[in-house]
Amino acid sequence: MTEAKRRPLPHDFHPPVPAFTVTSEDVEPGATLNDAQVQAAGNTSPQLRWEGFPPETRSFAVTCYDPDAPTGSGFWHWVLFDIPVSVTELPTAAGSGKFEGLPEGAVHARNDYGTKDFGGAAPPPGDGPHRYVFTVYAVDQEKLGPDSDASPAVVGFNLRFHTLARAHLIGEYENPAAG
Secondary structure: OOHHHOOOOHHHHOOOOOEOEEEOOOOOOOOEOOHHHEOOOOOOOOOEEEEOOOOOOOEEEEEEEEOOOOOOOOEEEEEEEEEEOOOOEEOOOOOOOOOOOOOOOOEEOOOOOOOOOOOOEOOOOOOOOEEEEEEEEEEOOOOOOOOOOOOHHHHHHHHHHHEEEEEEEEEEEOOOOOO
């Protein structure tokens, strides 16, 4: 995908907020995603760890978004919120499979696959590299408001008004054209 085809990040439409830090053992910023984070291979949510968020944070939300999807509205791969403020790390696979390590009280909203979990990268063959934006939001309330039946747009609407700070890292994945 050429630089000109790249679409804005979801945060570009929200008011600016302070940044904090998110790191991952599974996603290297700017690098190609591991097979584990690809839908046809592992379909496993990555490990994420964050720090440096504001002291008034009351909970966290985590999303994964592909702004380069050929939909006109991007593609939401993961929407998780109401993560307790005491939790500052999600282990690998917390958002997929048996949800091992998913914090009690955390809520998965449906992603654009229509499931309530992490859905791995799956860009159309030959569409070029897509960016996968993993974002952690520091939220100003313990419960964001929506329930697990909310769309990513509704969750994003609520995050627009309740985000104190934000951290993100971006990996890429390209599905080569069929031979």
